[in-house]
Amino acid sequence: xxxxxxxxxxxxxxxxxxxxxxxxxxxxxxxxxxxxxxxxxxxxxxxxxxxxxxxxxxxxxxxxxxxxxxxxxxxxxxxxxxxxxxxxxxxxxxxxxxxxxxxxxxxxxxxxxxxxxxxxxxxxxxxxxxxxxxxxxxxxxxxxxxxxxxxxxxxxxxxxxxxxxxxxxxxxxxxxxxxxxxxxxxxxxxxxxxxxxxxxxxxxxxxxxxxxxxxxxxxxxxxxxxxxxxxxxxxxxxxxxxxxxxxxxxxxxxxxxxxxxxxxxxxxxxxxxxxxxxxxxxxxxxxxxxxxxxxxxxxxxxxxxxxxxxxxxxxxxxxxxxxxxxxxxxxxxxxxxxxxxxxxxxxxxxxxxxxxxxxxxxxxxxxxxxxxxxxxxxxxxxxxxxxxxxxxxxxxxxxxxxxxxxxxxxxxxxxxxxxxxxxxxxxxxxxxxxxxxxxxxxxxxxxxxxxxxxxxxxxxxxxxxxxxxxxxxxxxxxxxxxxxxxxxxxxxxxxxxxxxxxxxxxxxxxxxxxxxxxxxxxxxxxxxxxxxxxxxxx
DNA sequence: AACTACTTCAACCGCACGTAC
DNA sequence: CGTACGTGCGGTTGAAGTAGT
Numbered sequence: 001x002x003x004x005x006x007x008x009x010x011x012x013x014x015x016x017x018x019x020x021x022x023x024x025x026x027x028x029x030x031x032x033x034x035x036x037x038x039x040x041x042x043x044x045x046x047x048x049x050x051x052x053x054x055x056x057x058x059x060x061x062x063x064x065x066x067x068x069x070x071x072x073x074x075x076x077x078x079x080x081x082x083x084x085x086x087x088x089x090x091x092x093x094x095x096x097x098x099x100x101x102x103x104x105x106x107x108x109x110x111x112x113x114x115x116x117x118x119x120x121x122x123x124x125x126x127x128x129x130x131x132x133x134x135x136x137x138x139x140x141x142x143x144x145x146x147x148x149x150x151x152x153x154x155x156x157x158x159x160x161x162x163x164x165x166x167x168x169x170x171x172x173x174x175x176x177x178x179x180x181x182x183x184x185x186x187x188x189x190x191x192x193x194x195x196x197x198x199x200x201x202x203x204x205x206x207x208x209x210x211x212x213x214x215x216x217x218x219x220x221x222x223x224x225x226x227x228x229x230x231x232x233x234x235x236x237x238x239x240x241x242x243x244x245x246x247x248x249x250x251x252x253x254x255x256x257x258x259x260x261x262x263x264x265x266x267x268x269x270x271x272x273x274x275x276x277x278x279x280x281x282x283x284x285x286x287x288x289x290x291x292x293x294x295x296x297x298x299x300x301x302x303x304x305x306x307x308x309x310x311x312x313x314x315x316x317x318x319x320x321x322x323x324x325x326x327x328x329x330x331x332x333x334x335x336x337x338x339x340x341x342x343x344x345x346x347x348x349x350x351x352x353x354x355x356x357x358x359x360x361x362x363x364x365x366x367x368x369x370x371x372x373x374x375x376x377x378x379x380x381x382x383x384x385x386x387x388x389x390x391x392x393x394x395x396x397x398x399x400x401x402x403x404x405x406x407x408x409x410x411x412x413x414x415x416x417x418x419x420x421x422x423x424x425x426x427x428x429x430x431x432x433x434x435x436x437x438x439x440x441x442x443x444x445x446x447x448x449x450x451x452x453x454x455x456x457x458x459x460x461x462x463x464x465x466x467x468x469x470x471x472x473x474x475x476x477x478x479x480x481x482x483x484x485x486x487x488x489x490x491x492x493x494x495x496x497x498x499x500x501x502x503x504x505x506x507x508x509x510x511x512x513x514x515x516x517x518x519x520x521x522x523x524x525x526x527x528x529x530x531x532x533x534x535x536x537x538x
Numbered sequence: 539a540a541c542t543a544c545t546t547c548a549a550c551c552g553c554a555c556g557t558a559c
Numbered sequence: 560c561g562t563a564c565g566t567g568c569g570g571t572t573g574a575a576g577t578a579g580t
Contacts, residue, residue: 136547
């Protein structure tokens, strides 16, 4: 960075350089980021690899939290908030980068319907995803929908659901956050009964939380997780880009009858018998593929009349749009700084995106015929039905024995304890990389349980991805073989090394790791990040 | 190739809350 | 009890990238 200079300083991290900010933004230190400590001017703007390394080192040494102390203990001239943000959004282990899978998108839509712009809470339920990521995704989605003149939510999401959930869900169903909890405690009697009902509702959900955890586990497994009942949430068949393009096709609505059978996890169906209108879910065919008929009486149409209130939506304008139909997450986006860690090539999906553009730009006619729906959905629905039956049978045999480690809304579900089936053995062994790339043709062509089983076998050898930074950070070490020529940011990394290598232990370890591979020199940066010894835990 | 429009996303900002003193 | 500080959250911004002309 042009505004970076290095001078000499000392820190207890043994780094002998100081980073000063010559950015013109220096004088614009905001309230939340007051310049403190060592009389430094706090740097703003994009983070460099050097800074990342320093921060990672700090966290490994001192743990998360106490972010303002970063300035004290390192040469990093960033405010605590900035450090926390950087760590949380980009550096912490087990972060999942790349496009959202359809399952994740579905969850986001559903959660947004339930809680509104509670990005942090949503992130808790999307392991590896950050609130910022979800927020960005959602905002993008809204823009798309606005442009396309499409409803924000699939029509299955009831207005009542939103009203209810907006008011209470975050403190009952999705976990008690600080602010809502206070509201909860301060509620007068007028709301107490209602709230008590909701609490019962929420409580009734908890015993079935294993289902939810399984859902998330499946999400994390990223395969559509065919052994999960929640596979039924997935659109059974994705139209090919060509189909989309040529037909201006939409994902049809599945009939409400079928929805009743398939769309609801049991805990949704059973949880609120007196509040059935509040059930809030999305049919398999609806997620991101909104039908365009007004088939549901409570079809949510965001309009200027503020159908949504309480800031449920960030805009009062019509919120419409179609979503891109992306393949399941491929861990790292093309633009991610970490994307070069991936060892498997991204499947081409530009066609798919193109098709979505076409899809967006050519909204289908309003009339949606059921026959259309079934013509597109029928095979998928059969698959779903069959598979649903399988799932239920499997579940009875203890296929999904797990239970969440914490309540639904207050934790990130780990998958380790959730999947006991032998069918998931492969996944269990590779939890560090829960998202398994799905070949385009498979994901786009519909996934049956058998398909995914096969996929699991086929993909098995690739599951251990020791090149992922989060794996590296989470695990203690990756041997030299982990250096696969992956360059995180070779130029800046070189700078980083130049900075870090001040004769300190870290730098030495760093250097030795990078140079001992016995391979032809690729440049220091090319291996440095993959060859990190347990240096970050020094 | 140059320009413009649009999209994406990292980072910032202000505010609210919790905690320590 | 009041204040300062640390942290987390949601909204917003703007740079970089991409697509279209």
